[in-house]
Amino acid sequence: MMTVIAARGLRKEFTVRVKVGRLRRDRRTVAAVDGVDLAIERGEMVGYIGPNGAGKSTTLKMLTGVLTPTAGDVSVCGLSPVRQRTRLARRIGVVFGQRSQLWWDLPLRESFDLLRHIYRVPPAEHAARLFRCRSLLDLDAFVDTPVRQLSLGQRMRGELTAALLHGPEVLFLDEPTIGLDVVSKQAVRGFLAELGATGDVTLMLTTHDLADIEKLCRRLLVIDHGRVVHDGTIEALHARYGSRRRVVVELESPSSPPEVPGATLSAVSPLRFEYDLTGATAGELLVRLAGLAIRDVSIVEPDIEDVVARLYTGVPVTDAP
Amino acid sequence: MRAYWALFRGQARSQTSYRLSFAIDVVSNVWATVLDVFTVFVLFGVTRTLGGLDLREALVVTGMSACAFATGDMLVGNIERITLYVRTGRFDAVLVRPLRALPQLVLMDLPLHKLSRAGFGATVYLVALGAADITWTPGRVLLAVLAPVGGIVFFGAVFVITASVAFWWTESGEFGNAFTYGGRDFTSYPVSVYSGWFRNAFAYGLGFAFVSYYPALALLGKRDPIGLPDWVGWVAPLVALPATAAAALIWRAGLRRYTSTGS
Numbered sequence: 001m002m003t004v005i006a007a008r009g010l011r012k013e014f015t016v017r018v019k020v021g022r023l024r025r026d027r028r029t030v031a032a033v034d035g036v037d038l039a040i041e042r043g044e045m046v047g048y049i050g051p052n053g054a055g056k057s058t059t060l061k062m063l064t065g066v067l068t069p070t071a072g073d074v075s076v077c078g079l080s081p082v083r084q085r086t087r088l089a090r091r092i093g094v095v096f097g098q099r100s101q102l103w104w105d106l107p108l109r110e111s112f113d114l115l116r117h118i119y120r121v122p123p124a125e126h127a128a129r130l131f132r133c134r135s136l137l138d139l140d141a142f143v144d145t146p147v148r149q150l151s152l153g154q155r156m157r158g159e160l161t162a163a164l165l166h167g168p169e170v171l172f173l174d175e176p177t178i179g180l181d182v183v184s185k186q187a188v189r190g191f192l193a194e195l196g197a198t199g200d201v202t203l204m205l206t207t208h209d210l211a212d213i214e215k216l217c218r219r220l221l222v223i224d225h226g227r228v229v230h231d232g233t234i235e236a237l238h239a240r241y242g243s244r245r246r247v248v249v250e251l252e253s254p255s256s257p258p259e260v261p262g263a264t265l266s267a268v269s270p271l272r273f274e275y276d277l278t279g280a281t282a283g284e285l286l287v288r289l290a291g292l293a294i295r296d297v298s299i300v301e302p303d304i305e306d307v308v309a310r311l312y313t314g315v316p317v318t319d320a321p
Numbered sequence: 322m323r324a325y326w327a328l329f330r331g332q333a334r335s336q337t338s339y340r341l342s343f344a345i346d347v348v349s350n351v352w353a354t355v356l357d358v359f360t361v362f363v364l365f366g367v368t369r370t371l372g373g374l375d376l377r378e379a380l381v382v383t384g385m386s387a388c389a390f391a392t393g394d395m396l397v398g399n400i401e402r403i404t405l406y407v408r409t410g411r412f413d414a415v416l417v418r419p420l421r422a423l424p425q426l427v428l429m430d431l432p433l434h435k436l437s438r439a440g441f442g443a444t445v446y447l448v449a450l451g452a453a454d455i456t457w458t459p460g461r462v463l464l465a466v467l468a469p470v471g472g473i474v475f476f477g478a479v480f481v482i483t484a485s486v487a488f489w490w491t492e493s494g495e496f497g498n499a500f501t502y503g504g505r506d507f508t509s510y511p512v513s514v515y516s517g518w519f520r521n522a523f524a525y526g527l528g529f530a531f532v533s534y535y536p537a538l539a540l541l542g543k544r545d546p547i548g549l550p551d552w553v554g555w556v557a558p559l560v561a562l563p564a565t566a567a568a569a570l571i572w573r574a575g576l577r578r579y580t581s582t583g584s
Binding site (some may be wrong): 014015018061064065066067068070082085087089090092094096103104105110111114116117118119121146231 | 327417
């Protein structure tokens with residue numbers, strides 16, 4: 001294994017001006033990223049999530065050489081991002097959702113050709129990669145259309161291709177599915193999954209769409225208030241933040257819910273109970289409910305959105321590892 | 322080098338993809354310079370000499386300035402769009418490419434339609450050189466070529482410096498125009514028509530006097546009524562060097578500031 005992205009104590013402060021009184025303004029220092037440690041191995045697919053303003057984009061900008069860290073060490077592909085920016089740029093691919101790498105007035109095909117010269121890619125390699133992207137992302141229908149006339153989904157597929165034509169070792173994606181329709185989202189996810197399966201490309205993506213993470217990323221980094229509050233699998237996140245399986249019981253006739261040890265009632269109406277399993281198994285719970293006239297029972301698996309929503313809305317989580 | 326050439330090609334193809342609009346831009350761009358030159362004629366309808374130069378001599382100053390500004394504006398002028406790049410965050414996309422930021426911005430926005438204006442500026446300059454009473458020597462031929470080149474570089478540097486302000490002050494708006502377009506207007510006339518602190522600041526402090534006025538004096542073999550020695554005109558194009566150095570320093574400082582603040 002080889003560590004492709006390494007950061008230690010990564011920190012970025014911004015100075016903001018705050019209005020105090022009618023004319024006075026105070027300068028205040030805000031840490032957008034506040035001591036992030038990262039170690040991402042070659043071939044990993046990592047989801048980087050957090051609420052707005054948590055520091056996701058700032059981290060990505062420090063990893064791609066756009067922003068200089070205030071403190072901490074960072075290396076990507078063994079290079080120092082800001083100092084060796086142009087060298088690093090040849091080895092990484094970047095898709096910043098709303099910031100296009102394509103030529104607005106030119107057909108997609110010509111943008112790809114220009115990028116070949118900009119990244120100095122040998123024609124054969126370029127053609128092979130383009131061929132692969134064209135078939136996987138279904139580009140053929142619009143490859144001769146000027147970029148300004150493409151739909152958002154088509155453009156995003158173009159952006160992905162543009163970011164991959166020079167064969168990057170690491171791909172950074174900032175909100176790659178934002179604003180896309182369902183079909184395009186699936187096309188993008190399928191493509192990224194395929195890319196990750198090869199094991200050559202390391203992938204780090206920020207997203208608001210947790211389905212992206214569930215489909216693509218074995219590893220999840222949750223950042224809040226500039227700090228990593230979770231680093232691990234989705235299952236570990238559930239275990240840690242107490243996401244529970246839920247049992248929904250629907251009744252034939254109204255009755256009152258029994259107390260069950262190892263399960264807490266989370267919703268009650270005359271014909272419907274909901275239990276959160278806090279220790280008991282679903283089977284144990286059903287045994288206790290045997291006396292009721294049950295019409296239907298369903299077991300709801302924990303939803304990552306709930307966990308993260310709780311994380312985002314709750315008090316900042318301070319017990320970071 | 323081929324990478325930058327690709328950027329240039331992309332820009333050229335993008336612009337010419339709107340044929341009619343491109344054609345209109347080409348034609349309309351000439352007008353700005355036509356008006357500058359016309360203003361000089363109007364002035365001479367009121368007076369016979371301007372700062373010690375007659376009409377044909379003053380036109381050498383105007384022509385040299387027009388040629389230098391129009392070409393510098395075409396090559397580097399669109400760097401002022403950096404405010405847009407910084408404000409919209411598109412500058413980040415520039416920084417993740419394996420190329421240097423300044424040449425990327427210049428080539429990505431190179432306004433080819435301004436070629437007509439640069440051509441017109443050069444024409445005015447050549448006509449003025451022909452009409453003025455110049456005793457040609459090999460040295461003067463060389464100066465006649467080098468002076469506008471120095472002027473182009475000088476204006477290019479001014480454009481880079483004023484655009485760099487965007488790194489500190491995103492809404493810099495019209496501020497830079499005082500020095501770019503203001504500089505063009507200043508260099509269109511003999512420096513001797515200005516006076517006081519304004520002349521000292523613009524002409525000598527910022528160096529605009531050395532773009533067209535002093536080289537023109539050397540070509541025409543005239544003395545400077547302000548009193549600078551004759552050799553000044555011969556070395557005036559060298560003003561491009563400190564200007565370029567200043568531009569490089571300020572640009573780098575701006576870039577460092579951007580990468581440390583991100584806005």
